[in-house]
Amino acid sequence: MSETILITGAAGQLGQRIIHHLLETETVPAANIIAATRDTAKLGDLAAKGVATRRADFDDAASLEAAFKGVDRLLIISTDALAVPGQRLKQHKAAVDAAAKAGVKHIAYTSMPSPDKSLVTFAPDHLGTENAIKATGIPYTIIRNAWYMENYLHGMPHNLHSGTWYTATGEGKISNISREDCARAIAASLASNTSQSATYTLTGTESLDADKIAAVLADAVGKPLKVVSVTDEQLGQGMRGAGLPDFVADMLVSADANIRAGNFDLVTADYEKLTGGKPEMLKDFFVAHKTALIA
Numbered sequence: 001m002s003e004t005i006l007i008t009g010a011a012g013q014l015g016q017r018i019i020h021h022l023l024e025t026e027t028v029p030a031a032n033i034i035a036a037t038r039d040t041a042k043l044g045d046l047a048a049k050g051v052a053t054r055r056a057d058f059d060d061a062a063s064l065e066a067a068f069k070g071v072d073r074l075l076i077i078s079t080d081a082l083a084v085p086g087q088r089l090k091q092h093k094a095a096v097d098a099a100a101k102a103g104v105k106h107i108a109y110t111s112m113p114s115p116d117k118s119l120v121t122f123a124p125d126h127l128g129t130e131n132a133i134k135a136t137g138i139p140y141t142i143i144r145n146a147w148y149m150e151n152y153l154h155g156m157p158h159n160l161h162s163g164t165w166y167t168a169t170g171e172g173k174i175s176n177i178s179r180e181d182c183a184r185a186i187a188a189s190l191a192s193n194t195s196q197s198a199t200y201t202l203t204g205t206e207s208l209d210a211d212k213i214a215a216v217l218a219d220a221v222g223k224p225l226k227v228v229s230v231t232d233e234q235l236g237q238g239m240r241g242a243g244l245p246d247f248v249a250d251m252l253v254s255a256d257a258n259i260r261a262g263n264f265d266l267v268t269a270d271y272e273k274l275t276g277g278k279p280e281m282l283k284d285f286f287v288a289h290k291t292a293l294i295a
């Protein structure tokens with residue numbers, strides 16, 4: 001019998017692409033997929049394809065009880081609620097509790113690399129959620145997504161414009177993966193019907209330091225980029241000066257510190273294990289997004 005798979009956060013960028021790959025790449029019948037979101041009005045396109053839509057808001061426990069009814073396999077997409085400390089973990093725990101109450105048979109979750117030793121401000125949310133899932137005794141698939149390549153589309157256009165990239169990553173290396181590849185691999189894991197518990201870390205095939213990333217970027221877009229090393233304090237001051245909210249500046253500084261500490265220097269074969277293919281290379285991602293990068 002075919003399983004019913006529910007994806008939370010279905011209106012988000014990752015959720016949209018996971019459902020796309022479930023339907024188109026894994027050819028899961030639309031009738032076996034439930035797309036859950038805070039606002040089902042945003043899911044008209046999926047409903048038109050025969051995907052059921054349900055309202056699920058992690059801040060509203062009653063919505064989760066109804067949403068998770070009859071679900072075999074649940075994917076909890078981590079939320080973007082980072083502004084209020086503790087809120088995201090509370091949200092995720094509410095989703096895990098509701099899954100256990102609803103009798104969900106398998107829980108999947110989008111986490112981050114090495115949340116147990118990560119210096120990133122939001123790492124405790126991911127570690128706490130992973131532990132809450134494990135504590136239910138329900139078989140699980142934890143998918144730890146590396147730092148998206150898409151994150152470079154936020155700061156790099158400005159850096160390329162000025163010709164300078166201020167970074168506190170020192171000589172630390174990072175392996176990035178595109179959001180699209182995360183979606184592809186997560187869809188493959190959801191469609192696998194596995195009843196085993198497993199933890200995957202989705203990374204690219206190479207781990208690069210800031211000098212190398214800058215060189216790859218400069219070559220891809222045809223513009224020079226100089227790397228300037230700064231301290232955490234200088235980086236934070238610069239970001240606040242540019243108008244970033246404190247929690248965003250703190251998060252970005254902590255990400256640089258995490259790279260510097262070597263905690264993002266991790267290359268796995270998990271993408272290939274799940275999909276049978278290779279993830280996109282950073283240079284190809286930069287070439288594909290050249291217009292946005294030099295805008």
Ligand SMILES: NC(=O)c1ccc[n+]([C@@H]2O[C@H](COP(=O)([O-])OP(=O)(O)OC[C@H]3O[C@@H](n4cnc5c(N)ncnc54)[C@H](OP(=O)(O)O)[C@@H]3O)[C@@H](O)[C@H]2O)c1
Nearest residue numbers: 009010011012013014037038057058078079080146147148
């Ligand atoms: N690895 C990385 O570099 C990286 C980068 C950015 C984000 N992330 C994480 O990955 C997640 C998905 O990424 P994305 O690119 O798809 O981000 P996004 O487009 O900003 O999506 C945010 C997601 O949070 C969900 N959400 C927010 N509040 C919620 C609530 N109260 N209850 C249930 N869901 C809620 C949204 O669901 P609906 O709108 O459908 O309700 C949506 O799926 C993010 O939320 C974040 O945790 C990772």
